[in-house]
Amino acid sequence: MSLKGICIKYYEFGNPSDVLRIEEIDVPLPQEGELLVKMEMSPINPSDIIPITGSYANRITVPSIPGYEGVGIVEDGGPSVSKWFIGKRVLPLRGQGTWQEFVTSPAKLAIILPEDIHNHIAAQLYINPITAWVICNQVLKLKPDDILLVNACGSSIGRIFAQLSQIIGFRLIAITRNDKHTASLLEIGASYVINTEEIPLKEAVMDLTRGRGATAAIDSIGGIEGTHLAFCLQPKGTLLSIGLLSGVSLNYREIMERTQTQADIFHLRHWNKNISVKEWHATFHQLIQMIRDDTLQLSQISQSFPLVNVHRALTESRKVFLTMT
Known part of the structure; x- marks a missing residue:
């Protein structure tokens, strides 16, 4: 039996409240070099919203799933991916859109998170x-x-x-x-x-x-x-x-x-394309260390909504997160 999950998707550009749809989809198996991550939390950022409106229509292909960042637990890995990843809490970045229950992303780019970084901080560590x-x-x-x-x-x-x-x-x-x-x-x-x-x-x-x-x-x-x-x-x-x-x-x-x-x-x-995997991980390590040292603080959670309540979440002006569990 195939795994199914909920996702947020849009088929045309426009007002997010009008064009975003809630759908159940079949979750694809992770391919070579990929992780399958069960998402826990993803923020709603201006950088997530603006593409939906069509401002970047020249480089966004519809249909599309929004969301550039978030945090989740590794559920499975594709062929040749170490089973060591399974159960790890990670940032599944530069793969699929994160406004969905399951995301596939490159294993080599997954950022493993220390236990003392809370989900709402981890979820906004990227953009x-x-x-x-x-x-x-x-x-x-x-x-x-x-x-x-x-x-x-x-x-x-x-x-x-x-x-x-x-x-x-x-x-x-x-x-x-x-x-x-x-x-x-x-x-x-x-x-x-x-x-x-x-x-x-x-x-x-x-x-x-x-x-x-x-x-x-x-x-x-x-x-x-x-x-x-x-x-x-x-x-x-x-x-x-x-x-x-x-x-x-x-x-x-x-x-x-x-x-x-x-x-x-x-x-x-563009920065992503021009850096090595080693530099990618080193940059995150620097930021995570600053957060652990309390020299850098990210936004505190103001409100969170289940993924299926995305339209309600979009009406909030404060920092809002979508939760998938």
């Missing part, structure tokens, strides 16, 4: 922490006294950038639309917080940097708000786009011509 860490250390190569601007900084990834500023030593100017996150951002590492509802962005940045502008900027919003970041940079500074919360892409060529800065998109998938 935001790896993106922020790689950008700071490998792409921008930030040094002490460099100044980084980050908009939408009250977000989960914004808070990671704030903590990394303290770990690495660069200065972070957090940009928000209100004062809701000001105190906590300053407490975890941000040097300054700019509430753009109270003061114009460029005026505030130039005042804080004594007219020099920032070294680099991270944009999660796109559109006019992302464009404004470029005008706050030093000549030859770097603007990196990591999200599209507004749904409006940046005009990178125009930005570079008008501001004498570099503007580009950071794609985690």
